[in-house]
Amino acid sequence: MRKVVLTDIEKMEMIKSEEPSIENSDEVKIKLSSIGVCGSDVHYYSEGRIGTQVVDFPFALGHECSGIVEDKGEEVTNVRRGDLVVIDPAVHCGKCDQCLSGRPHTCRNNRFLGCPGQLEGCLSDYIVMPSFTCFPVTGKLNPVQSALIEPFSIGVYSVKQAQIGNPEVSAAIFGAGPIGLSVMLRLQAGGIMNIGMTEPLAYRLKKAGELGARYLINPFEDDVEAVVAGHEKLGVDVVFEASGEQDAVDNALKILKPGGKLILVGIPPVANYTFNMDLLRRKELTVINIRRQNNCVEEAIDLVVSGKADVEKMVTHHFSLEDTSTAFDIVKNYRDGVIKAMIDL
Numbered sequence: 641m642r643k644v645v646l647t648d649i650e651k652m653e654m655i656k657s658e659e660p661s662i663e664n665s666d667e668v669k670i671k672l673s674s675i676g677v678c679g680s681d682v683h684y685y686s687e688g689r690i691g692t693q694v695v696d697f698p699f700a701l702g703h704e705c706s707g708i709v710e711d712k713g714e715e716v717t718n719v720r721r722g723d724l725v726v727i728d729p730a731v732h733c734g735k736c737d738q739c740l741s742g743r744p745h746t747c748r749n750n751r752f753l754g755c756p757g758q759l760e761g762c763l764s765d766y767i768v769m770p771s772f773t774c775f776p777v778t779g780k781l782n783p784v785q786s787a788l789i790e791p792f793s794i795g796v797y798s799v800k801q802a803q804i805g806n807p808e809v810s811a812a813i814f815g816a817g818p819i820g821l822s823v824m825l826r827l828q829a830g831g832i833m834n835i836g837m838t839e840p841l842a843y844r845l846k847k848a849g850e851l852g853a854r855y856l857i858n859p860f861e862d863d864v865e866a867v868v869a870g871h872e873k874l875g876v877d878v879v880f881e882a883s884g885e886q887d888a889v890d891n892a893l894k895i896l897k898p899g900g901k902l903i904l905v906g907i908p909p910v911a912n913y914t915f916n917m918d919l920l921r922r923k924e925l926t927v928i929n930i931r932r933q934n935n936c937v938e939e940a941i942d943l944v945v946s947g948k949a950d951v952e953k954m955v956t957h958h959f960s961l962e963d964t965s966t967a968f969d970i971v972k973n974y975r976d977g978v979i980k981a982m983i984d985l
Contacts, residue, residue, distance in 0.1 A: 641765035644964045645698035649688050650972075652965040653698070660768040665713035668771050670725065673783035675762055675983040676704030676791065677971050679817060680907060681754060685968045691911055695756045702761035702983075703729035703753035706786030709774070716771040724781070725774040726789045728937050729753035729762070745934040763964060765985065775937055780945045784982055788951040793940040795822025797933035798905050799830065802878050807831040810876040812868065812895060813853075815883030816844040818980045819905055821851065821954050823880045828852055829948040836871060838864055838888070843977045851953060859887065868895040876900065884908040890916065898923040905930045957981040 643657040662669055681701045683690045688697075709723045719725055732739050732747035739747050754761025777786055804811075804827075811827055813820045816839035824835055828851075837848040838857040845856050857867045868876060875897030881888050884906030892902050893916050902925055904913075919925070943949040956979045959967040967981045 642961055643700055643764035644961060645700050645763075646685060646695060647698045650686060650969070652685075652968065654962060654964070655698075657764065659766050662711055662713050662768055664770075665715040666771050667713045667768050668709055668716055668719060668725075668774050669711040669766060669768050670707035670727065670774070671710045671766055672705055672707040672762060672764065672985050673724065674706050674787040674985065675702050676787050676818075677702075677967050677981040677983065678704050678791065679819070679971075681761075682968060682972050683907065683909075684754075684756070686972050687909075689756075690907060693756045699756060700761040700763050701754045702763040703755075704787050704790040705729070705753075705762040705767075706777075706783045706789075707767070710766070712771065718771055719774050719776050722778070723774075723776040724778045724783065724786060725776050726781070726786045726937060726941060727753075727762070727767075727769060728773040728775070729790060730932065731759065731770055731773060743934065745932050763961070763983070765961075775941060777941060777945075781941070784955060784984075785944055785952055787982065788954070788980070789937060789940050789944065791818050792822045792825070792944065792949065792951050793933040793936045794819055794905065794930065795824075795826045796936040796940045796943070798823050798880055798903055798930050799826045800936065801928050801930060802880070802901055802903050804830070804832065804878060808834070809878060810834045810836075810872050811878050811880065812836045812838065812876045812892070813848075813880045813882060814838045814885070814888035814892065815881070815906055816841070816848040816979075817882065818954050820880070820882035821848065821979070822951070823882060823905065824848065824851060824853065825949040825951065826943070829943050836868060836876070838891070839883075841974060844979060847954075847979060859891065864891040865894045872897075878903065880905055882906045886913060889913050893919040893923075893925065896923060896925055899925075901926045901928060903928050903930060954980040955982055958984050961985055
């Protein structure tokens with residue numbers, strides 16, 4: 641089968657590899673249909689690491705994917721051969737303290753697609769996964785929508801963790817990439833429309849406006865605090881930081897009202913943030929970290945199937961598996977108006 645591997649920093653190669661086979665009775669063999677290029681994939685592509693997770697070359701990236709069930713083990717009952725499935729890239733053990741306490745996303749023995757030292761990624765023709773990671777959507781979603789469930793589920797989980805009880809609340813999002821837009825789509829699906837978007841790239845800011853952001857801020861050109869004050873005199877109730885930038889964290893603390901919540905969704909390029917503790921303490925702000933998603937895949941699927949969230953509006957580019965390197969280069973360098981790039985098989 642075809643497989644794309646990262647051979648060095650910003651270097652990819654397509655190789656021939658043996659097709660994976662089912663080794664356990666609870667596994668499913670999947671022929672990939674669609675693969676999304678994620679920002680975390682690009683970190684590995686451009687830097688060879690995310691924090692302590694370091695790539696050992698050659699390595700296959702990719703974790704946002706959908707595909708068709710080609711074969712299944714004898715114990716598998718949740719999917720059938722020929723089913724289109726959404727694939728949750730996280731394989732938890734189900735036995736550790738985290739899994740047993742309802743936190744499989746922080747499983748002590750978690751193995752994640754395209755994560756160094758865990759599982760090879762999905763940039764290939766086939767993968768084999770445990771059946772519990774597969775969600776059948778035949779006749780409900782198309783392959784691209786199905787692959788987008790993974791990033792959208794992070795937006796769903798982020799909003800869930802914010803525990804917003806009133807649709808009249810004010811929200812702000814930093815970063816109009818796929819995750820920031822996923823957060824916005826989930827907020828809107830819940831009737832929360834008072835949303836401001838901050839993003840330095842003009843074309844992404846424009847997309848956020850097209851998708852319904854109430855007001856738009858370019859932090860390179862505008863005074864973020866002043867613009868927000870013009871719309872929300874008392875400050876905003878909740879901020880979703882989806883850019884991974886220190887400046888965004890600084891501005892978030894300024895625009896939040898006392899008792900507000902800062903939801904950290906983005907992956908920073910360095911290990912440490914600094915916080916203005918004077919603001920954080922005096923306003924008694926709550927800071928919540930987001931680790932991927934927890935049991936939000938089915939909710940994300942339902943929202944897309946119902947039409948409440950049109951995730952395909954984030955997609956700007958399509959590439960073949962042979963052009964994966966080009967796709968990663970365009971995403972890394974924010975070229976050609978890219979927001980979400982998909983690899984079609």
